[in-house]
Amino acid sequence: MELQVKNISPNNFEQCIKCTICTVYCPVLSVNPDYPGPKQAGPDGERYRLKDPEFYDKALKMCLNCKRCEVACPSGVKIGDIIQTARIRYDHHRPGLRDVILASTDEMGSIATKMAPVVNTMLSLKPVKVIMDKTIGVDCHRTFPAYAGRTFESWMKHKAPDQTVYPHKVSYFHGCYVNYNYPALGKDFVKLMNAIGYGVELLDKERCCGVAKISNKLISQATRDAELNIRSIRAAVAKGQPVIGTSSTCIFTMRDEYPHVLGVDNADVRDSIYLASKFVHELVDEGKVKLVFRPDFHRRVTYHTPCHMQRMGWAIHSVELLRMIPGLELVPIESACCGIAGTYGFKKENYATSQAIGKELFDSILNASVDEVVTDCETCKWQIEMSTGVPVVNPVSILAEALDVEATRKANGL
Amino acid sequence: MIYDTIIIGGGLSGLVAGVKLASAKKRVAIITSGQSALHFLSGSIGLLSAVDGEPVSDPIASLEKLPENHPYNKIGAGRISSMAGEAADILKAAGIVVDGNAGETRYRLTPLGAWEPTWLVMDGIASCPHPSKCPWRKATVVNFHGYLDFFPEYVADGLREAGIEAECHEVKLPELVRLRKSCSEMRAASIAKILRGEVLRKLAIELNALGGDSEVLLLPAVIGLKSMQETEELQAMVKKTIRYVPVIPMSVAGVRAQSMLRNYFEKLGGTYFLGDSVSRGNFSDGRLESVHTANLGETVLEADDFILATGSFFSQGLVAKPDAIVEPVFGLDVDQTAERTERYDKNFFAPQRYMRFGVETDKEFRVSRGGKTVANLRAIGSILSGADPLKEGSGAGIALLSAVCVARKLITLN
Ligand SMILES: Cc1cc2nc3c(=O)[nH]c(=O)nc-3n(C[C@H](O)[C@H](O)[C@H](O)COP(=O)(O)OP(=O)(O)OC[C@H]3O[C@@H](n4cnc5c(N)ncnc54)[C@H](O)[C@@H]3O)c2cc1C
Ligand code: SF4
Ligand code: SF4
Numbered sequence: 024m025e026l027q028v029k030n031i032s033p034n035n036f037e038q039c040i041k042c043t044i045c046t047v048y049c050p051v052l053s054v055n056p057d058y059p060g061p062k063q064a065g066p067d068g069e070r071y072r073l074k075d076p077e078f079y080d081k082a083l084k085m086c087l088n089c090k091r092c093e094v095a096c097p098s099g100v101k102i103g104d105i106i107q108t109a110r111i112r113y114d115h116h117r118p119g120l121r122d123v124i125l126a127s128t129d130e131m132g133s134i135a136t137k138m139a140p141v142v143n144t145m146l147s148l149k150p151v152k153v154i155m156d157k158t159i160g161v162d163c164h165r166t167f168p169a170y171a172g173r174t175f176e177s178w179m180k181h182k183a184p185d186q187t188v189y190p191h192k193v194s195y196f197h198g199c200y201v202n203y204n205y206p207a208l209g210k211d212f213v214k215l216m217n218a219i220g221y222g223v224e225l226l227d228k229e230r231c232c233g234v235a236k237i238s239n240k241l242i243s244q245a246t247r248d249a250e251l252n253i254r255s256i257r258a259a260v261a262k263g264q265p266v267i268g269t270s271s272t273c274i275f276t277m278r279d280e281y282p283h284v285l286g287v288d289n290a291d292v293r294d295s296i297y298l299a300s301k302f303v304h305e306l307v308d309e310g311k312v313k314l315v316f317r318p319d320f321h322r323r324v325t326y327h328t329p330c331h332m333q334r335m336g337w338a339i340h341s342v343e344l345l346r347m348i349p350g351l352e353l354v355p356i357e358s359a360c361c362g363i364a365g366t367y368g369f370k371k372e373n374y375a376t377s378q379a380i381g382k383e384l385f386d387s388i389l390n391a392s393v394d395e396v397v398t399d400c401e402t403c404k405w406q407i408e409m410s411t412g413v414p415v416v417n418p419v420s421i422l423a424e425a426l427d428v429e430a431t432r433k434a435n436g437l
Numbered sequence: 438m439i440y441d442t443i444i445i446g447g448g449l450s451g452l453v454a455g456v457k458l459a460s461a462k463k464r465v466a467i468i469t470s471g472q473s474a475l476h477f478l479s480g481s482i483g484l485l486s487a488v489d490g491e492p493v494s495d496p497i498a499s500l501e502k503l504p505e506n507h508p509y510n511k512i513g514a515g516r517i518s519s520m521a522g523e524a525a526d527i528l529k530a531a532g533i534v535v536d537g538n539a540g541e542t543r544y545r546l547t548p549l550g551a552w553e554p555t556w557l558v559m560d561g562i563a564s565c566p567h568p569s570k571c572p573w574r575k576a577t578v579v580n581f582h583g584y585l586d587f588f589p590e591y592v593a594d595g596l597r598e599a600g601i602e603a604e605c606h607e608v609k610l611p612e613l614v615r616l617r618k619s620c621s622e623m624r625a626a627s628i629a630k631i632l633r634g635e636v637l638r639k640l641a642i643e644l645n646a647l648g649g650d651s652e653v654l655l656l657p658a659v660i661g662l663k664s665m666q667e668t669e670e671l672q673a674m675v676k677k678t679i680r681y682v683p684v685i686p687m688s689v690a691g692v693r694a695q696s697m698l699r700n701y702f703e704k705l706g707g708t709y710f711l712g713d714s715v716s717r718g719n720f721s722d723g724r725l726e727s728v729h730t731a732n733l734g735e736t737v738l739e740a741d742d743f744i745l746a747t748g749s750f751f752s753q754g755l756v757a758k759p760d761a762i763v764e765p766v767f768g769l770d771v772d773q774t775a776e777r778t779e780r781y782d783k784n785f786f787a788p789q790r791y792m793r794f795g796v797e798t799d800k801e802f803r804v805s806r807g808g809k810t811v812a813n814l815r816a817i818g819s820i821l822s823g824a825d826p827l828k829e830g831s832g833a834g835i836a837l838l839s840a841v842c843v844a845r846k847l848i849t850l851n
Contacts, residue, residue, distance in 0.1 A: 040751075042476070042477075042686075042751075043624065043686070043687055044471070044472045044476050044687070046622070046624070046626065046627070046687075047472075047476070047626040047662075047687055047692060048472075052622065052627065053627070053630050056615055056616050056617075056618040056622060056627075057618060059622075060622055063622075093712070094471070094711060094712035095471055095472045095712075096471050096472075097470065097471035097472055097473065097751070097752050097753070098471070098753070099470065099471070099714075099753070294734050294735070305735075305736055308438055308736070333711070333712060334712065335732055336710055336711075336712055336713040336730070336731075336732030336733070337732065339438075339708065339710060343438075355703060355704075357700070
């Protein structure tokens with residue numbers, strides 16, 4: 024009996040009852056029989072790997088880390104975590120140039136923003152795409168997100184004095200995408216928060232959340248970045264400021280992958296790391312904040328649940344916020360993986376799998392005939408826009424657009 | 438967030454209760470940790486097929502032989518018929534086609550070719566009102582080349598014993614052979630993902646080419662994972678009647694039922710939180726006020742009424758600890774024997790006492806905690822005590838009827 028109590032692994036792998044439910048919901052297995060599937064790659068394989076690392080199967084790199092298997096498992100087995108940890112522990116293959124480039128969002132971003140017009144033109148040229156395809160294996164069908172000419176951080180520097188006037192404060196984890204590619208989302212966030220009485224500050228220092236480095240196995244760099252981020256988050260929380268992001272993947276990585284995959288302890292601050300839609304929805308739900316919307320806003324949209332959003336179980340917050348907008352018609356679609364999984368879909372060898380996985384989702388989006396798709400993840404945005412042609416926006420941007428700022432400020436006593 | 442009713446557990450019982458309440462315009466949320474036991478439901482729903490080892494031909498007349506605390510006795514013989522009819526109607530409203538009538542026994546064809554008594558039979562699964570009234574004189578049992586979870590010769594032998602002529606055939610589809618790449622993955626659900634569109638048309642051609650003078654084609658139940666569309670399409674293209682025989686789980690009919698019920702529930706306006714677990718509750722004055730979940734952190738979910746539908750040991754609605762069986766969410770009172778050694782019989786095939794363990798409830802399915810009834814928390818489905826679903830063939834019947842019974846009560850109460 025004592026043995027029973029002691030026999031508990033961090034990833035719950037001994038709880039697997041071999042029911043195979045997880046295999047029904049794995050998007051990769053559905054389109055690619057070369058992948059062993061979550062049960063085999065996860066808890067089953069782990070039993071062998073614990074006996075002898077030779078049993079490591081390099082097919083595990085096909086896992087998207089979407090965690091749909093974990094959401095389905097009735098026994099609480101952390102299948103995705105088992106697979107990612109095994110890749111880190113047993114796969115000694117060093118990442119090549121392409122993987123390093125794709126994963127180094129911070130490093131690439133800071134160079135590229137300085138030369139944005141040149142880089143954007145270069146990356147969109149057919150010959151350049153073909154060369155990247157042939158030399159480093161970045162699939163030529165992919166469109167790189169454009170780099171902004173000026174980073175969000177530098178914009179925020181000018182805004183800092185305005186932010187001191189608000190009764191409450193939050194720290195914003197903007198992430199690489201907002202900083203280098205799409206500062207507009209960050210600006211929408213500031214607009215929304217200001218309207219409800221919250222000033223926005225940046226963290227002392229911020230590095231990429233590390234999701235791309237983790238999936239490309241640049242683990243020591245990812246761990247360094249994670250430690251720096253958690254130090255900054257701690258400093259913000261010590262000042263009484265919750266830390267809020269607008270990308271579900273960054274937030275998921277910092278809350279769950281840091282402790283589970285990188286072994287970076289965040290227990291003291293985990294509950295202070297929020298996604299914007301969760302933070303705002305809770306304030307509204309508790310009656311602490313009011314939102315007033317413009318009567319002339321009309322839009323037909325659908326909400327796509329990113330895999331990591333599904334794992335966190337927070338899609339409800341975004342959906343409930345959208346439902347509050349009177350002029351918004353929300354068409355429900357069945358949750359499915361878009362297939363991109365961060366840098367996965369950019370790799371030549373994964374392009375076909377990536378598009379096959381997404382097909383179900385693309386079809387239901389096209390059938391829904393909506394003006395826009397709303398989602399909390401930027402890589403889903405690239406994939407859906409490229410594959411369906413339907414524009415994709417973050418819920419924060421929709422809220423910022425639909426908001427009657429003056430009326431909202433007044434309703435919140437500003 | 439505030440609801441009229443919160444249902445904990447989204448398996449058969451939770452979903453059916455949710456659908457009924459949402460149809461009555463209640464604000465309902467279902468929170469569920471993972472997928473459910475429906476994934477193993479072979480396609481037939483048992484009401485009561487045996488008592489004390491004796492087969493039952495008239496379930497309602499046999500209720501009095503069941504123990505006093507059996508869920509059916511709490512519902513009462515007088516109401517079982519009407520509730521059974523209503524449960525079947527709810528399934529039909531969700532698009533799940535079932536054969537059979539309340540209170541009447543129907544016979545389904547087992548994977549071993551025997552006719553087994555049951556109640557409702559889903560979507561084209563081979564069944565008949567009585568083995569003596571079997572509608573076919575000759576049957577063709579068809580398997581897919583390479584598929585090992587279905588045993589056509591067993592089925593044929595069984596049929597021959599019952600005086601039906603039977604022959605076996607195999608069809609070879611290259612798209613399915615590809616699945617054999619991973620030795621463990623030529624499974625029911627993965628086949629169902631492929632048997633669509635063009636592949637389905639090829640299958641129809643193969644089936645029509647079989648010829649012969651049999652009246653029915655018996656196929657393994659591996660078609661139609663999300664809806665009935667594929668089985669209908671196939672039947673439209675094939676001249677002979679097609680019926681399906683259950684295979685080793687995953688049960689495609691069960692997965693389909695799960696997804697159809699969930700979609701219907703959401704269409705009626707219900708909120709379904711998949712992949713979140715209720716972790717604890719806040720009680721006051723003998724009532725459950727609100728619950729916490731793993732994903733929502735500090736946010737509580739409040740409701741007037743709560744329904745506990747977390748299933749039995751398989752779904753962790755009940756957990757066996759070395760010294761006792763516990764209900765892990767709220768620590769409710771559990772009907773069980775005190776001594777560990779009395780929980781089970783060493784003869785594996787004998788009735789096992791632990792099968793009858795479950796949460797203690799009053800006549801209205803209200804649970805108790807520390808000996809005191811909780812006024813607004815009711816339990817339904819396989820977490821209830823008093824039944825041995827395996828020996829009685831009553832599992833899905835109890836889930837359906839207790840769900841309808843409790844939902845009716847909540848609708849009349851408020
Ligand atoms: C392997 C197997 C095969 C079966 N085959 C048949 C059959 O062929 N015919 C038949 O009539 N019956 C069959 N049964 C019985 C029948 O399927 C079940 O009795 C019935 O489906 C139970 O439904 P339920 O809703 O009570 O529970 P479940 O289906 O077990 O659902 C419970 C749900 O609650 C969730 N949950 C648990 N804890 C929490 C929590 N803390 N917070 C949130 N959610 C939680 C679980 O994840 C699960 O999704 C079978 C049962 C099993 C286990
Ligand atoms: S769903 Fe969970 S318990 Fe079932 S096989 Fe997969 S990991 Fe194991
Ligand atoms: S994380 Fe996603 S891709 Fe990886 S095994 Fe699980 S379901 Fe499959």
